[in-house]
Amino acid sequence: xxxxxxxxxxxxxxxxxxxxxxxxxxxxxxxxxxxxxxxxxxxxxxxxxxxxxxxxxxxxxxxxxxxxxxxxxxxxxxxxxxxxxxxxxxxxxxxxxxxxxxxxxxxxxxxxx
Amino acid sequence: xxxxxxxxxxxxxxxxxxxxxxxxxxxxxxxxxxxxxxxxxxxxxxxxxxxxxxxxxxxxxxxxxxxxxxxxxxxxxxxxxxxxxxxxxxxxxxxxxxxxxxxxxxxxxxx
Numbered sequence: 001x002x003x004x005x006x007x008x009x010x011x012x013x014x015x016x017x018x019x020x021x022x023x024x025x026x027x028x029x030x031x032x033x034x035x036x037x038x039x040x041x042x043x044x045x046x047x048x049x050x051x052x053x054x055x056x057x058x059x060x061x062x063x064x065x066x067x068x069x070x071x072x073x074x075x076x077x078x079x080x081x082x083x084x085x086x087x088x089x090x091x092x093x094x095x096x097x098x099x100x101x102x103x104x105x106x107x108x109x110x111x112x113x
Numbered sequence: 114x115x116x117x118x119x120x121x122x123x124x125x126x127x128x129x130x131x132x133x134x135x136x137x138x139x140x141x142x143x144x145x146x147x148x149x150x151x152x153x154x155x156x157x158x159x160x161x162x163x164x165x166x167x168x169x170x171x172x173x174x175x176x177x178x179x180x181x182x183x184x185x186x187x188x189x190x191x192x193x194x195x196x197x198x199x200x201x202x203x204x205x206x207x208x209x210x211x212x213x214x215x216x217x218x219x220x221x222x223x224x
Contacts, residue, residue, distance in 0.1 A: 042218075046212065098144045098163045098168035098169065100169055101146075101206075
């Protein structure tokens with residue numbers, strides 16, 4: 001089955017810096033890659049996703065890149081703010097409803113002002 | 114914006130007892146899921162459900178677990194005989210095709 005590895009496990013940046021979180025996946029059939037933000041005690045919230053027919057997607061300060069050949073994808077947050085502090089999870093799935101969404105272990109991002 | 118809801122928010126039970134966790138998926142979604150998250154760990158897939166049947170389940174979802182859609186709106190997860198290691202946050206999710214939306218979770222504490 002699919003296995004998703006995520007690095008780093010913790011990331012500390014200064015406000016205004018950029019943050020990059022990287023994930024690799026094992027199943028070449030996976031073609032949907034969402035990123036979730038989870039604040040303490042709350043539900044995972046979808047912040048951005050990318051499908052395999054696209055190499056990059058951007059939404060304001062957040063961007064995701066995908067390299068299908070290397071089986072890795074990354075989350076880029078620019079101009080970080082203290083409210084970006086949270087746990088970020090990458091995930092991967094075959095693009096079919098009803099199939100499992102497999103998560104990475106998460107990255108705890110701390111943005112200090 | 115419609116959201117997935119879950120009840121209760123926190124459930125405390127004694128080892129060996131049965132618990133039922135309840136979820137109301139987003140109304141026009143057809144695919145439903147349960148995930149769990151042990152404190153400080155990643156979100157783990159348990160089971161997916163479509164058209165009144167289990168579509169896929171993980172190794173975690175053993176005979177102690179069952180799911181049901183008892184009516185047109187609720188989706189439940191039953192744990193028959195809880196163990197200490199079942200203590201976790203349980204998230205329900207629903208999807209339209211391949212975009213998952215998560216509920217707020219039920220924190221299950223087994224003592």
